[in-house]
Amino acid sequence: MSFADLGDVRLFYTDDGSGETTLLLVHGWGADSRDWAHHLPALRGTYRVIAADLRGHGYSSAPPHGNTPRKMAADLAELCASLGVETCVPVGHSMGGQVASHLAVEHPGLVPALVAVEPGYGFAGTVAEAFPSIVSSLRDGDANAVAVAIDDWSYTPASPAWLREQHRRRLLATPPHVLAEAFEAMFCAPGAIGVRPAADAYLARRDCPVLTFWFDPARAAWEAALFKDPRSRAITWEGSGHRLHEERPAEFVLVLNDWLRSLA
Numbered sequence: 001m002s003f004a005d006l007g008d009v010r011l012f013y014t015d016d017g018s019g020e021t022t023l024l025l026v027h028g029w030g031a032d033s034r035d036w037a038h039h040l041p042a043l044r045g046t047y048r049v050i051a052a053d054l055r056g057h058g059y060s061s062a063p064p065h066g067n068t069p070r071k072m073a074a075d076l077a078e079l080c081a082s083l084g085v086e087t088c089v090p091v092g093h094s095m096g097g098q099v100a101s102h103l104a105v106e107h108p109g110l111v112p113a114l115v116a117v118e119p120g121y122g123f124a125g126t127v128a129e130a131f132p133s134i135v136s137s138l139r140d141g142d143a144n145a146v147a148v149a150i151d152d153w154s155y156t157p158a159s160p161a162w163l164r165e166q167h168r169r170r171l172l173a174t175p176p177h178v179l180a181e182a183f184e185a186m187f188c189a190p191g192a193i194g195v196r197p198a199a200d201a202y203l204a205r206r207d208c209p210v211l212t213f214w215f216d217p218a219r220a221a222w223e224a225a226l227f228k229d230p231r232s233r234a235i236t237w238e239g240s241g242h243r244l245h246e247e248r249p250a251e252f253v254l255v256l257n258d259w260l261r262s263l264a
Contacts (some may be wrong), residue, residue, distance in 0.1 A: 003059075008066065008182040012059035013052035015083060017044030021260065022085050024076060024103075028094030028120065029169040030147050032058025035093065038245055038249035046257070048086060050088070054099070056178030058170075067178045069095060070186035073102035079112060089260065091115040093245060095186060096192060097212075104206045106179050113263055116212045117245045120186055122199040122222060131187040131195070138183055143176035154162060154242035163246055200226060211259045213252070215240045231263060 004011045014033065014108065023043060027035045033175045053060040055075055056067040080088055087110060094099030097119020100245040123131075136209040137146045148171050155164055171179075187194035193202045203223070209231040214220040217236045224234040235255065237244050245252040 004079050004082055006082075006208060008063050009055045009075060010061040011052050011055065011075060011079060013050055013079060015050050016040065017047055018047050019047040020158070021046075021089040022048040022050065022080075023089040024080065024085075024100075025049065026076070026090055026092035026096030027051075028092075028096050030057070030151070030174045031093075031172060034058070034170075035243075035246060038246060039253055042250075042253045047050070048085075048157075050079070050083065050085070051143060054096075054148070056182065062145060062175045063180050064106070064177065065181070067181045069098040069182070070102050070106075070185070073099045073106065076103060078105045080110060086110075087112050089115065090112045091117070091256070092119065093117040093126065094120045094242065095182065096194060097121060098186060101193065101206060102187075103201065104208055104210075104232055108207060111208055113211075114206070114208045114259070115259075116210065117252075118213060118215065118242045118258060119223075121193045121203065122196055122219065123187070123194055124196045128187070128195040131183075135180065135184045135188050138180035143179045144172045144174070147174070147179050148173040156239065156241045158239070159241045159243075159247060163243060167221055167243070194234050203215040204228070209263060211235070213237060213244060213255075215242070216253075233259065 002013050025036045027033055032053045036051050054072045056062040090100035090103050097116035100114045100214055104114050148168050151167055191198050193199040203226045207228050209229040212223055212234045214236050220236045221233040
């Protein structure tokens with residue numbers, strides 16, 4: 001079975017396909033690597049594709065502490081080393097965008113390029129101001145029910161019902177302490193890159209080319225101003241939901257492939 005024992009955590013992962021480029025698919029908060037089920041068949045014909053369940057999620061173990069994006073990035077770096085992966089392109093959605101960015105900043109030799117899909121960083125204004133109260137609700141109330149309520153933001157009237165139900169079930173299955181700890185680490189801990197200005201300073205340290213997908217043109221423009229490599233791109237798909245890669249998987253793979261070919 002595809003499990004890796006990494007000290008305090010046991011990660012479930014799949015390792016498919018072959019190719020000069022390795023993709024590392026990184027899911028978001030309260031989800032798991034099944035988020036990439038629509039993309040894997042198309043990607044593994046061209047790339048080596050590793051898709052892991054982050055600590056505390058899916059089939060991976062849930063340690064009592066340490067369920068943070070930074071620690072998740074360290075796990076993935078260790079997983080890559082154990083699999084003989086010298087370089088990879090992380091493709092991270094939401095919280096996974098934070099994890100991918102931590103990999104790029106803290107392990108630059110591992111990450112020649114990265115892709116972030118509706119990444120969970122750089123919030124400001126009233127949204128950012130609401131995060132402390134959300135953390136309190138996650139810690140003091142029914143964390144799973146609170147997470148499902150938060151997830152309602154992820155959809156538009158055009159989002160398919162199956163997608164909403166799929167993620168409702170995954171959020172209900174995620175250990176409550178993981179939901180609370182990960183959310184707090186993303187948005188409220190000292191130096192959390194989920195909010196500005198910490199996000200601006202940290203993301204500007206990514207020297208590699210970056211491809212990001214957003215539904216909000218204002219947030220896309222904000223991140224584009226932080227890019228270092230001229231090959232970076234911020235794409236806006238207005239009208240999409242937060243899980244735009246799952247709503248439009250074929251288009252997502254097409255754009256991803258074209259960008260990766262442009263780097264070569």
